[in-house]
Amino acid sequence: MDETLAKKLRILADAAKYDASCSSSGAPKRKAGKGELGSTTGAGICHAYTPDGRCISLLKILLTNYCLFDCAYCINRRSSNVERAKFSVDEVVTLTVEFYKRNYIEGLFLSSGIIKSPDHTMELLTRVAKDLRRKHGFRGYIHLKSIPEASPWLIEEAGLYADRLSINLELPTEASLERLAPEKDGAAIQGAMEQIGERIIEAKAEKRRFSPAGQSTQVIVGADATTDESLIRKSAHLYGAYGLKRVYYSAFSPIPEGSSILPLKSPPLQREHRLYQGDWLLRYYAFTPDDVAEAAEDGMLPLDIDPKLAWALKNRGRFPVDVNTGSREMLLRVPGLGARAVDKIIKARRHTRLRLEDVARLTSSLKRARPFLTAADYSPAGLTDRLDLRGRLAEPARQMSLF
Amino acid sequence: MRGDAAAFPRPFPGKGLALRSVALRSGADLDGFRTAVRRLVAEVVPPDCVSWQESGVLGLFGNEGSGSEAPPLALPRGVGDLVRMVVPHSDPERYALLYALIWRILHGERRLLEISSDPLVHRLERMRKAIARDLHKMHAFLRFRRRESEDSFVAWFEPDHHILEAAAPFFVDRFRSLNWSILTPEGSAHWDGTALTYGPPGRREDVPPSDGFEAGWRDYYESTFNPARTNLRAMRSEMPKKYWHNLPETAAIPGLVRAAAARTNAMIEREPQMPVKRNPARAVAAMSGQEPKSLDDLNAIIRRSEPLVPGATQAVLGEGPAHASLAFVGEQPGDQEDRQGRPFVGPAGQLLARAMEEAGLDRGASYLTNAVKHFKFEARGKRRIHQKPTAGEVSHYRWWLERELDFVAPKLVVALGATAVLALTGKAMPITRARGPAEFGKPYAGFITVHPSYLLRLPDEAKDEAFAAFVADLRRVRELSASLTP
Numbered sequence: 011m012d013e014t015l016a017k018k019l020r021i022l023a024d025a026a027k028y029d030a031s032c033s034s035s036g037a038p039k040r041k042a043g044k045g046e047l048g049s050t051t052g053a054g055i056c057h058a059y060t061p062d063g064r065c066i067s068l069l070k071i072l073l074t075n076y077c078l079f080d081c082a083y084c085i086n087r088r089s090s091n092v093e094r095a096k097f098s099v100d101e102v103v104t105l106t107v108e109f110y111k112r113n114y115i116e117g118l119f120l121s122s123g124i125i126k127s128p129d130h131t132m133e134l135l136t137r138v139a140k141d142l143r144r145k146h147g148f149r150g151y152i153h154l155k156s157i158p159e160a161s162p163w164l165i166e167e168a169g170l171y172a173d174r175l176s177i178n179l180e181l182p183t184e185a186s187l188e189r190l191a192p193e194k195d196g197a198a199i200q201g202a203m204e205q206i207g208e209r210i211i212e213a214k215a216e217k218r219r220f221s222p223a224g225q226s227t228q229v230i231v232g233a234d235a236t237t238d239e240s241l242i243r244k245s246a247h248l249y250g251a252y253g254l255k256r257v258y259y260s261a262f263s264p265i266p267e268g269s270s271i272l273p274l275k276s277p278p279l280q281r282e283h284r285l286y287q288g289d290w291l292l293r294y295y296a297f298t299p300d301d302v303a304e305a306a307e308d309g310m311l312p313l314d315i316d317p318k319l320a321w322a323l324k325n326r327g328r329f330p331v332d333v334n335t336g337s338r339e340m341l342l343r344v345p346g347l348g349a350r351a352v353d354k355i356i357k358a359r360r361h362t363r364l365r366l367e368d369v370a371r372l373t374s375s376l377k378r379a380r381p382f383l384t385a386a387d388y389s390p391a392g393l394t395d396r397l398d399l400r401g402r403l404a405e406p407a408r409q410m411s412l413f
Numbered sequence: 414m415r416g417d418a419a420a421f422p423r424p425f426p427g428k429g430l431a432l433r434s435v436a437l438r439s440g441a442d443l444d445g446f447r448t449a450v451r452r453l454v455a456e457v458v459p460p461d462c463v464s465w466q467e468s469g470v471l472g473l474f475g476n477e478g479s480g481s482e483a484p485p486l487a488l489p490r491g492v493g494d495l496v497r498m499v500v501p502h503s504d505p506e507r508y509a510l511l512y513a514l515i516w517r518i519l520h521g522e523r524r525l526l527e528i529s530s531d532p533l534v535h536r537l538e539r540m541r542k543a544i545a546r547d548l549h550k551m552h553a554f555l556r557f558r559r560r561e562s563e564d565s566f567v568a569w570f571e572p573d574h575h576i577l578e579a580a581a582p583f584f585v586d587r588f589r590s591l592n593w594s595i596l597t598p599e600g601s602a603h604w605d606g607t608a609l610t611y612g613p614p615g616r617r618e619d620v621p622p623s624d625g626f627e628a629g630w631r632d633y634y635e636s637t638f639n640p641a642r643t644n645l646r647a648m649r650s651e652m653p654k655k656y657w658h659n660l661p662e663t664a665a666i667p668g669l670v671r672a673a674a675a676r677t678n679a680m681i682e683r684e685p686q687m688p689v690k691r692n693p694a695r696a697v698a699a700m701s702g703q704e705p706k707s708l709d710d711l712n713a714i715i716r717r718s719e720p721l722v723p724g725a726t727q728a729v730l731g732e733g734p735a736h737a738s739l740a741f742v743g744e745q746p747g748d749q750e751d752r753q754g755r756p757f758v759g760p761a762g763q764l765l766a767r768a769m770e771e772a773g774l775d776r777g778a779s780y781l782t783n784a785v786k787h788f789k790f791e792a793r794g795k796r797r798i799h800q801k802p803t804a805g806e807v808s809h810y811r812w813w814l815e816r817e818l819d820f821v822a823p824k825l826v827v828a829l830g831a832t833a834v835l836a837l838t839g840k841a842m843p844i845t846r847a848r849g850p851a852e853f854g855k856p857y858a859g860f861i862t863v864h865p866s867y868l869l870r871l872p873d874e875a876k877d878e879a880f881a882a883f884v885a886d887l888r889r890v891r892e893l894s895a896s897l898t899p
Contacts, residue, residue, distance in 0.1 A: 011629040019629055023636035041586040049587040055553045056651065058662055060638040061670050063647025070637060078696040088696075108626045109633075111566065111591060112557045124696065127703035147590070159700050162812045167718065193696040212805030218722075220805075263641045264680040279642065354529040361528050368530030 011108075019105065021095040025075040025086050026121055029178070029228060030260040032056075034067040034116035034151040036223030037173040041149070048110060048117070048150030050173070055116050068119035068153060069109055073097055073134055077123030081191035082269040083180065083233045083262060086123050092266065096125070102138045107146055117151030117173075118142070124157065132160035132168065139171035151223075158202035159195070165202060166220075169209055174223040174255070177202050182244045186234040190271065200252075203227070207252035224255035231285060232262040232277030237309030239302070242288050246299040249292065259285040284311040291318060294349050295342045314404040319345040322382055323400055329382040330390050333364050336383075345403075346378030378403055433458055437508065439468040440599060441501035441575040446508055450515060451483035460516045465508040488518060491526050498541045501575040510537055547573045551580045554656050557593060558624040565592035569620045569659060577602055578611065585609055596620065627661045634662035640673035641680065708735065708820040711813065720787035721809050727754050731782030731817055739778070739894045740823040740857075741765075742814065744832040744864055745785035748797050756781050761866035765829075768865065768880065772887035780821050784836035785810045807836050818857070824897040826857050827890055830864025848886070850893065858897060862886040 034054030041049045056065030074096035075086040085092055097105075106118045120138055122131050135154050142148035154172040156165050169175055177199055181187045184196045206225045213220030227248065229241060245257040261282040262273070288311055291297035295318070305311060305320035312320050322329060322345050331340045333355055341352045351373040358364060358372075366388040370376045381393040381403075393399070433453070437445040453463060492515065499507055514533055518525050528534055550572075557566035566588070572580070577595070581602040584593065588604070595602045596615025603610050657663040705711040712730045720728075729746035732755060741757075749759030757765055769776050784807055790797040802810075814836050818826060828834045828851070835841050837853045844863055851859040863886075868879050 011626055016629050016632050020632050020636045023633050027637045027639050042589040045590050047588065047590050049583075051552075051583075055549070057553050058634060058660065059648040059652040060634060061645055061648050061666055061673065062639045062642040063644035063651070064639075064642070065651065066634065066637060069633065071633075078699050080696070105629070109630060111588070112559075112624065112626060112630070113555055113568070113587075114626075114630050114633075124699070127699040129703040161703065163714070163718070163809075166809055166812075170719070170721070208808070209805065212803075212808065216803045216805045218803075218805065261642075263639060264677065266680050266683070279644075358528045358530050361524050362530070364530060371530050371532070371535045 015101060018095040018097055018101070019071070021093055022071045022075060022097060025092070026070045026072045028085065028260065028263060028265070029070065029121060030258040031176065031226055031228060032065055032067045032070060032119070033256065036255055037151055038222050046147035046149050047107065048148050050149070050151055054151070057114055057116065067116045068151060069106055069115045070119040071102070073102060073120060073122035073138070074125055075123050076125050079124055079193045081180070081194065082271050083190055083230055085265040099134060099137050099141060103141050103146065106142060107148065110150055119153040121155030128157045128159035129161050129164055132157045132164040136164065136168045136171065139168065143171050156202060156206070158199045162205055165205065166209060169206065169221040170219065172221055174226060175206050175221045176226045178228045180228065180230055181234060182229050182236045182241055186236065190233065203252045210253065224253070226254060226256040226258060228258040228260055230262050231259050231282055233272060238285055238288065238311045239306050239309040241285060242292065242302045243299045245289055246292055257289060278313060280313045284313060284317060288317045296339060315400065318343070319378060319403060326394055329394050330384045331382060332384045333369055334359050334386060344379055344382045346375030347373055432464055433462055434464045434466055436466045441578065443497060443500045446500055448482065450512060451486060453512065454486055454519060455483035460509065460513040463509070463512060467505065488515065489523060489526060492518060495526070495537060495541055498544050499537055501544055501579055502540045503574045504540065507540065544574055544576065547576055548580050550656065551576060552583050554660055555595065556659065556661060558621045560621055565594065567594045567596065567620045569596050569615065569617045571598060571659065575599060581609055631662050631665055635665050635669060638669050640676040643670065643673045645670065705816065708817065711816050711820060715786055715813055721806050722789045724790060725787035726751050728786045729754060729756050729783060730786070731780060732756050733780030734778060735821070737778060737780035737821060738824040740780040740782065740818060740821055741827045741829055742833040742837060743783045743829045745783050745802050746788045747799050748788065748790070751788035756783055760869060761864065764865040764868060768884050768887055771884045772891055774887055774891050780823060782817060784814055784833050786813065802832060804835065807832060811836055823857050825860060825890065825894045826853065827860045827862060829862060830867065834861055858893065860890050860893060
């Protein structure tokens with residue numbers, strides 16, 4: 011690999027790393043046919059982990075970090091002094107194919123700064139995906155970050171080649187968008203999401219290929235004053251209205267060349283973690299946005315305990331739940347019991363009466379679950395109502411942001 | 414029944430039964446295990462009377478050689494999968510544990526596998542997970558290097574368990590068009606583009622010492638790391654250190670970690686800059702500048718585009734005077750239109766021309782286009798049979814139709830048939846009921862009638878009447894159009 015290309019790669023990978031999404035999941039399972047390269051496995055594969063604990067699944071790069079826009083939170087905004095570079099379409103294709111052949115990656119996650127015009131940029135992004143599929147028989151994963159300001163037909167063409175399309179919301183409210191990203195238009199972003207959402211549903215019904223792994227988005231946490239509760243409500247709306255597969259929460263991270271209208275300090279990474287947990291409660295635990303809001307204080311989820319535990323502590327009257335007779339819905343609300351553990355409990359109790367040691371084999375968080383359940387040989391007695399329960403269950407404060 | 418993984422329950426105490434020794438090939442001997450289990454079950458040998466041996470030492474069944482095979486066992490769903498997954502485990506107890514499970518299932522505990530809390534099931538489940546993880550990590554962390562001399566790819570990997578044969582098909586599915594070899598301390602797998610073969614163990618030294626893209630990969634690994642989020646515990650739990658010596662990128666870790674704190678502090682302490690050039694004019698201008706400025710611009714975009722459903726020869730664009738006051742929207746190009754690249758030139762188009770003439774409409778003064786711009790068909794021998802566009806295809810092309818009519822700016826738009834109505838209104842509605850003047854929610858007036866191809870499909874006796882009705886509709890169009898045109 012020659013040094014010019016290597017240098018571009020360093021610049022354009024660095025410029026892309028603030029996007030939290032790395033998932034290569036959700037694509038229909040595919041195998042390479044004769045003369046083709048690549049497959050998808052459904053769940054996706056993480057090929058490496060960097061010292062920030064995040065996985066490398068896709069080659070996540072920008073086509074270019076030149077940009078007409080001037081979004082304050084973005085390292086690539088027009089007024090930033092970072093070093094700039096631009097890949098050619100062929101260079102991105104080569105890097106993807108050669109990295110893929112060596113089993114470094116699952117595929118490509120391509121995004122870009124806006125150059126010339128949103129349409130021009132979107133056409134280049136789509137051309138990369140199209141060349142990979144057409145000229146190289148590439149069957150691996152392709153995630154394209156769509157440009158919401160691009161013409162609708164270009165976004166639609168991208169869906170023919172990509173496994174996933176995403177549009178970053180970035181800022182959860184119109185007011186923040188206006189203050190921090192003046193060129194972006196909230197209505198355009200949601201309009202494009204709606205358009206993609208409609209096409210995905212139609213294509214599924216008509217058994218055509220269009221962004222089969224769905225669409226996702228990212229919101230930045232901590233760059234403005236939005237509360238966790240508003241973020242969770244926003245996500246619930248996005249899941250419901252546009253059928254989004256994932257909302258990624260990205261704790262605002264200090265960037266080189268930071269803008270003066272940004273907060274000086276980043277939010278604790280734990281806040282991002284709690285938001286993901288709240289999001290999971292929505293998607294897999296049948297919590298409503300109101301339930302998650304109940305776990306919060308003044309709109310913010312507690313940092314020392316997880317939101318499910320916070321909800322349970324406020325609703326102690328509904329516990330303990332009997333593992334041998336409790337409904338699935340209530341078992342899902344028991345802190346420390348995951349959705350899979352609940353399924354196993356329900357299956358096993360058809361054949362046997364579960365004792366506490368049995369439950370211990372089904373979950374790794376029995377300590378958190380104990381005060382909230384009863385088993386054949388166990389009852390928490392007064393534990394559920396103890397005033398110091400929260401203190402007993404809170405995780406010891408651990409500095410997660412630095413080491 | 415509750416048992417302990419170490420002391421297996423004994424439904425039939427093995428009194429008087431001699432200890433049976435079963436010898437299996439070392440590694441993952443699924444076939445040997447299956448044969449032995451069938452035999453043991455047939456002879457009602459309880460689990461604690463069996464001693465499972467690995468490697469070359471010949472045991473009872475080894476001695477007996479190819480004696481008569483015991484019949485296959487009927488086991489509940491899931492047991493076979495569990496056995497297949499656990500057999501590659503490196504735990505010497507795996508065969509004994511699996512046999513104990515099968516024994517219990519066959520002796521009154523048919524649903525045993527559903528009781529995840531049972532100690533034996535729990536232990537086997539953990540072993541299954543360990544194999545799944547080992548497979549997953551092999552698929553993830555194996556790195557190929559290119560052997561330049563023969564254009565093939567070679568990798569060295571050290572799995573925890575005997576999983577080479579279970580892991581190899583993944584690489585076939587993925588790298589079918591490449592030639593590759595995977596070398597492990599226990600054996601090797603080779604793919605030559607057509608066949609997968611297994612061979613003797615390899616050595617790390619058999620893999621080329623470097624690869625032309627490895628430095629670039631390390632660069633990528635370093636650049637994608639965010640020093641402000643350093644979290645070594647999370648990294649190590651997913652990518653344990655035991656894998657590091659075979660991963661080229663991990664050489665960068667110590668340096669990245671050393672510099673992380675300083676890099677983060679430098680970012681935080683750096684004086685925030687006053688934003689310059691905050692004027693969004695350029696970006697906004699670029700966005701409005703991208704819109705097609707004329708019908709020719711738009712047509713150039715449509716011509717460049719790919720058919721949504723592959724097959725069409727070319728995009729068929731609208732045709733007619735630039736600012737015609739009357740526009741007709743059809744469904745999609747047919748066979749003739751696709752060959753000639755012009756709308757309404759096939760049989761339906763000819764019928765439309767005849768009807769327009771009878772109604773006193775000047776075809777040359779009207780703008781003719783289709784809701785969908787590409788022909789979609791099913792090949793039947795040499796014939797290409799027209800296929801109706803789906804609702805999704807219609808909405809895909811809708812953007813262009815809208816822009817197109819914006820440029821032409823007719824006073825009246827005639828929707829020919831249901832597809833055109835769907836494209837213009839976004840709603841499906843039956844033509845029979847909607848026929849006549851219509852409101853499309855656009856600056857132009859609307860009119861709905863049938864598509865001329867509908868007339869072609871009617872039985873002969875109905876044709877004349879339907880044609881007359883169509884002509885009558887077009888006469889109303891002419892009157893409406895005249896009343897709108899100053």
